[in-house]
Amino acid sequence: MKTAFITGVTGQDGAYLAKFLLDKGYRVVGLVPQRSTSSFWRLDYFNITDSIELVYGDVTDLSSLVKILRTFKPDEVYNLAAQSFVGVSWDQPILTCNVTGMGALNVLEAVRLTDNNIKVYQASSSEMFGEVQEPIQNENTPFYPRSPYGVSKLFAHWMTVNYRESHDMFASSGILFNHESPLRGLSFVTRKVTDAVARISLGVQDKLILGNLNAKRDWGFAGDYVEAMWLMLQHDKPDTFVVSTGLSHSIKDLCDVAFNYVGLNWKEHVESNASLFRPAEVNILMGNSDKAKETLGWVPKTSFKEMVEMMIEADMKRVEKEIAKGHM
Numbered sequence: 001m002k003t004a005f006i007t008g009v010t011g012q013d014g015a016y017l018a019k020f021l022l023d024k025g026y027r028v029v030g031l032v033p034q035r036s037t038s039s040f041w042r043l044d045y046f047n048i049t050d051s052i053e054l055v056y057g058d059v060t061d062l063s064s065l066v067k068i069l070r071t072f073k074p075d076e077v078y079n080l081a082a083q084s085f086v087g088v089s090w091d092q093p094i095l096t097c098n099v100t101g102m103g104a105l106n107v108l109e110a111v112r113l114t115d116n117n118i119k120v121y122q123a124s125s126s127e128m129f130g131e132v133q134e135p136i137q138n139e140n141t142p143f144y145p146r147s148p149y150g151v152s153k154l155f156a157h158w159m160t161v162n163y164r165e166s167h168d169m170f171a172s173s174g175i176l177f178n179h180e181s182p183l184r185g186l187s188f189v190t191r192k193v194t195d196a197v198a199r200i201s202l203g204v205q206d207k208l209i210l211g212n213l214n215a216k217r218d219w220g221f222a223g224d225y226v227e228a229m230w231l232m233l234q235h236d237k238p239d240t241f242v243v244s245t246g247l248s249h250s251i252k253d254l255c256d257v258a259f260n261y262v263g264l265n266w267k268e269h270v271e272s273n274a275s276l277f278r279p280a281e282v283n284i285l286m287g288n289s290d291k292a293k294e295t296l297g298w299v300p301k302t303s304f305k306e307m308v309e310m311m312i313e314a315d316m317k318r319v320e321k322e323i324a325k326g327h328m
């Protein structure tokens with residue numbers, strides 16, 4: 001039986017990946033940072049909280065990572081831990097760089113110090129392309145990050161490449177474009193929209209205030225994307241792969257699809273407020289994942305529309321339960 005160690009196991013991707021690996025017969029060990037209130041709602045969603053060995057530790061604490069690797073001797077490490085909200089990275093640039101950037105280096109260093117045969121997956125991001133240098137981005141597109149988050153991810157990406165090249169480690173970097181699901185945090189735009197659509201259609205909200213409606217993203221489904229992470233570590237050599245759908249939609253398109261699904265016109269409910277604009281915006285992202293398709297046999301399975309509708313269905317059920325309990 002293979003053992004996988006996942007940092008960020010309580011996040012969106014952590015939950016999908018843990019479920020995916022448990023279904024494959026892995027022993028899954030998950031890192032849990034100390035918080036005043038820990039929440040396992042995403043793991044509970046899949047009913048897998050008790051199937052994972054959850055251990056306290058933090059990616060900013062190298063000693064905790066070394067201790068865990070020595071104890072559990074994993075075959076594969078998936079570094080998903082991050083301060084992942086781009087907007088907050090301007091308010092907390094140092095924390096973001098410590099967790100998202102230095103945290104990744106700590107994971108690589110912990111593996112090098114413990115057993116450099118352990119395979120490492122680093123969760124890199126399309127935010128590294130930022131102010132895009134080519135209309136469609138692939139593994140050879142130059143980077144131009146536009147936020148402290150993007151800069152910290154670029155540091156982590158190059159560290160992963162550097163550990164691969166200088167320490168002969170199996171360290172792969174997945175440059176994943178935006179991916180969403182019913183487990184997405186409520187502050188990200190897709191979930192903010194689907195949650196509002198559920199509330200508006202059930203009569204407990206009227207308006208939705210968003211920021212820049214013209215930004216465009218290449219949005220995929222998290223459940224599809226965690227398979228690509230795993231495939232990267234099953235490949236015969238470590239490498240860098242773009243994971244995307246190849247299609248880009250604006251926030252207006254997102255609103256249109258989401259409000260249409262419940263028979264509403266988004267223009268009657270959505271307002272754009274400049275206070276929610278970012279200091280530096282990533283205007284458009286669109287990825288080319290041909291390398292992942294040809295090398296790993298990975299293709300996205302879920303369309304943008306299917307994903308948005310899946311998220312609305314889940315939000316409707318949750319909001320209906322809240323209304324029934326009088327929690328509005």
Ligand code: NAP
Nearest residue numbers: 008010011012013058059080081082084123125176178179
């Ligand atoms: P997420 O939901 O925000 O999850 C982040 C996880 O990191 C949470 O479990 C969080 O735990 C944990 N974490 C935060 N600080 C930590 C620390 N100091 N030590 C250990 N764990 C810590 O993010 P996601 O959407 O699942 O994304 C997973 C990874 O992929 C992240 O690295 C993200 O930056 C990257 N990524 C995401 C996307 C996307 O579209 N989703 C695209 C490209 C790359 P708490 O909740 O307890 O803080």
Ligand code: F7E
Nearest residue numbers: 084086125126127177178187188189190210211212215276
């Ligand atoms: O913003 C615009 C916003 O916060 C998407 C993270 O997982 O994907 C994610 O980063 C776009 C931006 O995601 C609102 O200005 C408009 O242009 O959903 P988001 P993100 O910044 O693309 C990448 C790949 C990651 O790696 C990150 O970890 O939507 N937008 N109005 C808004 N965004 C938010 N959050 N809220 C709004 O009201």
